[in-house]
Amino acid sequence: MNTGWLIGTALIAVIAAPLIGGWLKGIDRRLTARMQGRWGPPLLQPFYDVIKLFGKNPMVAGRTQTVFAYAFLGLTVTAVVFFALRQDLLMLLFILFFGSLCLPLGALSVKSPYSQLGGHRELLRFLAYEPILLLAAVPIALKVDGFSITAILEHGEPLLPGLWLTFIALLIALAMVMRKSPFDVSSSEHAHQELVGGVVTEYSGPYLALIELGHWYEMVLVLSVLGLFWAAGSLWWLSIIIALLGWLVILLVDNISARLTWSSMLRFAWGAGIGLIALNIVLIHLGWM
């Protein structure tokens, strides 16, 4: 692989990821509407929303806040580039973590009580899902002898049969990343909750659009990580199907559950998510998986 080819993939990833993410978001909203017996918005609705937001007059509560919005987008894009360049999985997760951290920091930098509480809830959400994401790298690394994505791709056989417990744990984490019920404590796309918009309460217009773009990158990235579970071997297209299936399961669960409080969310994430991964690690060590 030469440098030009690598830069090309990275560029394609940076351009394609928001397109795929926005489109997935559109399907998400359409499917959710259909599950509720409604007609639903057009598939391109998320793009209309973002374009419209870019055209609104910016209203800024604090200069720092805008910096954090840019940082969130920038770091998430960097993480996507890392994925496209097949870099270290652990490194990628840490960059993603730093990117996401910008949101509560931005929320905490203004004085609005809703924003403040949203920031706190967001931090609790990190506390719930970041350990799962980071720990999930461990059983993968045990399987493929290394943390790099290249190693996973060059591993001869698919990971899913040996790591399905980790896969389920990652699904839980993905529901939290996507802010779906029952884990939408800090903010939700419907904004019908006690915190109104949560962390994004004080963002408006173009800055909200930046954050939305960042979310699309984030979602594509986490779905790609799910896809890695079948990326090796000849049937590589199955990885896309598996990622989409995982995403569908999350949509279904979103529609059949109420929002949990943050304490039950934390208990569930740490109990079930980390428990599953730990069990997986133990089973790998025993050689049963």
Place this chain on the structure above:
Amino acid sequence: MARTVIPFGPQHPVLPEPIHLKLELEDEKVIGVMPVIGYVHRGIEKAAELNTFRQNINLMDRICGICSFIHSLTYCQGIESLIGVEVPARARFLRVFWSELSRAHSHLLWLGLLADAMGFESLFMQCWRAREMVLDISEMTAGHRIIQASCTIGGVRRDMDEEMVREVEKRLIALRQLVDSSIHGVFLHDPTIRQRTAGKGVLSKDQAEVLGAVGHVARASGVAVDMRQTGYAAYGELGFEPVVETGCDSHARVVVRTRELYQSIDLMRRSLTAMPDGRILIRVDGYPVGETVSRCEQPRGEVIYYLKGNGTNHLERLKIRTPTFANIPPLLAMMPGCELADAPVIALSIDPCISCTER
């Protein structure tokens, strides 16, 4: 985190009505609540003295859009007792029908809003889908989707013919099936809903009696108080047993309301079958003299009207005590000690109707 005060409302997506609650928080724990009211106050009681007592019927309909029929019913019953009129039997049964229709509408609305406050959008949509069937019946029989405005002094304003009764019957059966298949079971058994409501907002039986809770708040705490037991309109002839639960928490309130929903559908069907033929409206001459108290059961509890007439076209005084007003002290007793995330659910569990309360 130190002590903070969260302004909850007046504009807030969970509570569409403007009430301002100052929630005093310690971390995420609510330690004090301070309601600030007055955002919906219009001065209806004063306006009722300026209007003629017949114009007031339409004003009473619009005290609250959700229990509008029962407001005008209570008002009309008060005026009828002041003038001394006996309402025809058919009108009394039709009054029961529309009362129960607005109760079914209100209960479905509330169940949906509660689901929405818990982030359960799909259940919210299901409840409102069922509610739309109730609204269709309302539009067909009374001519308007929510403000039926079909009650008047001396009877009701609209009659129903055979064909319409059959059509309504058919729609009620369909409504019952929809509630059965997709609403009742979820509210009763879904673990996430149980987790958000069970044990939250506890109001013991003693507290309910001492603080004077009414409606489903009292009945969920085991106090069997329901104005329909007094047998106004045609409730006496139809036979009525209040729904009582002893859970004392938000989940018990949900259960009371889902059971009352079935009861309402049942009462509607029975009132349509038992309805005698005859006139629906009699001519009322004369002006209200003297004073009276009129009491009815609203979806949210007992409403009390005090009317004082002086023999002219205008009332001398009209005083309204709405159920939410009686339920605010119990709410203030439930709130302290809860988590912020539970605050809207508990506040909604008494089904606050601010526009009734502030008038």
Place this chain on the structure above:
Amino acid sequence: MPWMLPTILRNLLSRPVTRRYPFDDVREPFAGYKGRIDFDADRCDLCGDCARVCPSLAIEVTLESRQITYDPFKCIYCATCVEICLPRAIGQDRRYTKPALSKGVETIEVPV
């Protein structure tokens, strides 16, 4: 958690119930719906009953100029005027009044 699942799947597999309002599948208002108020100037005898009973003072009847002024933005469509009108000069359509960019009143001239 699984209690909502059958409903969700049923909704997903069947056609949405949405009445796609401006396009098709629209449900017309029922026959007795309290919609627009129409005045029949030929029948009116200018008695002014409608203006007296109107709870929101949306109707004004001027005897001298033989005019009725009706404000659809004050009207609450309660149909009290329709019921009180002896010569049946006031009718109610089942279509509702359309939204507008500005408020205005309707003036009805009553012929001699």
Place this chain on the structure above:
Amino acid sequence: MGIMNRARIKSPWLLHFDCGSCNGCDIEILAALTPFYDVERFGIVNMGNPKHADVLLVTGPANHRNQRVLSNLYEQMPEPRRVIVVGTCGCTGGVFHNCPNVLGGIDRVIPVDVYIPGCAARPEAIIDGVVLALESIGAHGK
């Protein structure tokens, strides 16, 4: 500005404020979001946050207390924005015309773009009103 205008018309986010109405119009606004009317078909989402909203839906007559809240909300909304009044009492005061605490229509407090009459306004009328407001956005471009 072709694509921007198109996006603006396709994605109006609502802010709903109950300015002292009887709840009738409020529940009709909510009913417009639910399966039978589903305004999300037009990209309309009910946002609880004035900073995210494009269209302010106001119900009910203004009174002495909530007029400050109303103008505060209006000021927090970024341009371009539209104000729609839902219901007779918000247009002129309607049945509350002689209530002592009522100021009258919403247009006494903030500029109003579209009036939707009806007591309570039907969801169909609310959809018509929003479409009318969007057409005015399309015509002016801001």
